[in-house]
Amino acid sequence: MTTPLSPTPRTTVTRSRHRAVSERAELHALLEDALVAHVGVIVGDHPVVVPVAFAVDTEGPDAEGTLYIHGSVAAGWLTRAAGATVCVTVTEIDGLVLARSAFHHSVNYRSAVVIGEARAVTDPVERAHALALTVDHLVPGRTATLRPTTRKEDAATALLAVPLREASLKRRAGDPVDDEEDVAAGAWAGVLPLARAAGPVVTAADAAGVPVPDDVVARVRAWRGSH
Amino acid sequence: MTTPLSPTPRTTVTRSRHRAVSERAELHALLEDALVAHVGVIVGDHPVVVPVAFAVDTEGPDAEGTLYIHGSVAAGWLTRAAGATVCVTVTEIDGLVLARSAFHHSVNYRSAVVIGEARAVTDPVERAHALALTVDHLVPGRTATLRPTTRKEDAATALLAVPLREASLKRRAGDPVDDEEDVAAGAWAGVLPLARAAGPVVTAADAAGVPVPDDVVARVRAWRGSH
Numbered sequence: 001m002t003t004p005l006s007p008t009p010r011t012t013v014t015r016s017r018h019r020a021v022s023e024r025a026e027l028h029a030l031l032e033d034a035l036v037a038h039v040g041v042i043v044g045d046h047p048v049v050v051p052v053a054f055a056v057d058t059e060g061p062d063a064e065g066t067l068y069i070h071g072s073v074a075a076g077w078l079t080r081a082a083g084a085t086v087c088v089t090v091t092e093i094d095g096l097v098l099a100r101s102a103f104h105h106s107v108n109y110r111s112a113v114v115i116g117e118a119r120a121v122t123d124p125v126e127r128a129h130a131l132a133l134t135v136d137h138l139v140p141g142r143t144a145t146l147r148p149t150t151r152k153e154d155a156a157t158a159l160l161a162v163p164l165r166e167a168s169l170k171r172r173a174g175d176p177v178d179d180e181e182d183v184a185a186g187a188w189a190g191v192l193p194l195a196r197a198a199g200p201v202v203t204a205a206d207a208a209g210v211p212v213p214d215d216v217v218a219r220v221r222a223w224r225g226s227h
Numbered sequence: 228m229t230t231p232l233s234p235t236p237r238t239t240v241t242r243s244r245h246r247a248v249s250e251r252a253e254l255h256a257l258l259e260d261a262l263v264a265h266v267g268v269i270v271g272d273h274p275v276v277v278p279v280a281f282a283v284d285t286e287g288p289d290a291e292g293t294l295y296i297h298g299s300v301a302a303g304w305l306t307r308a309a310g311a312t313v314c315v316t317v318t319e320i321d322g323l324v325l326a327r328s329a330f331h332h333s334v335n336y337r338s339a340v341v342i343g344e345a346r347a348v349t350d351p352v353e354r355a356h357a358l359a360l361t362v363d364h365l366v367p368g369r370t371a372t373l374r375p376t377t378r379k380e381d382a383a384t385a386l387l388a389v390p391l392r393e394a395s396l397k398r399r400a401g402d403p404v405d406d407e408e409d410v411a412a413g414a415w416a417g418v419l420p421l422a423r424a425a426g427p428v429v430t431a432a433d434a435a436g437v438p439v440p441d442d443v444v445a446r447v448r449a450w451r452g453s454h
Contacts, residue, residue, distance in 0.1 A: 050340070135329045190430040
């Protein structure tokens, strides 16, 4: 899927337009890399922002892709969000931009902002698929190694779907952009790259001696290979 | 500062109470570790969540500490947030919790949720101090190595202060918590620790040959030493 993003006024990037990336493929790549999303909901008269695990289905019910977030049915904000407009923001920090002036200090990052109506997912097939995607988002292939979810576990899980239709993507990459006079003055400037470091795996105390499964080993290797 | 957090109903953790950490010192430690905050504001009839750099002043105007966020005066959401109730959420992911069932999969994390009225910072002394803290939050000691901010740069910067009065902290750490039957069945479970990897430093193309300054070298070393 490489259809361009189709932003409405509320997801059109009004500042730093050169940082808006209108390629849906890059949005999906960011959502693949990130492990946590920050979901904004209105509770009473103020916003609340909650970190959540998530998954994306590019073959899901929405043509542009579907973002799934889940949590306990006991989480008030999650049940309250069903039917409401939510904002889901996903950010990855790629480095510190250390300029010659405080003003030009910045951060290299990729960030997606998705605004949409959250739909409570009730269809059993869609629910099972979305929850499998959420586990496989943490460790690809892991769902296939686990026992099935029980009816009681499923009943305890609230699941919301947000269409990826209204989405915007921003990013900054590369060197600091300093004022000419500051460059001429000869001070240092540069980027301190940041990435995710994974491992070593810690086997649970109640699994001592059981070998680490292949899916987990592959996940650690993939992250180590990426930086 | 180790005063306990003083949550109101809207920042009282209603779920997973055992994950609420009522020590202000831990809140400050998390805010020290994290590089990005997600700020929620209400824009029209829906929430918007924006990633921002930030800084904390534990000696600031608010007894419990002051959180500063800044951005361009051209950023509509930022000027709109002045005087409004905002939610600032800061999350660090410490590991993937890989259980024996999909249901017990989780993430080890620390997360702070701060709700408060955002105050536009206009006092020149407070502004300069807050912007210095923001740069030093990226690289401790860096402000002292930079030229002063110009009046024009200052005028282009919007700065908001949020008191750390209404704050809640949640965290998860340690092994998966699996059902007894699943443990007895003998499958593997464990944690995949995640941390921040920093460096190597990339000197800007227009600073070739200039040695990397001590503050930046120390920052990389501190991160490498922490994991």
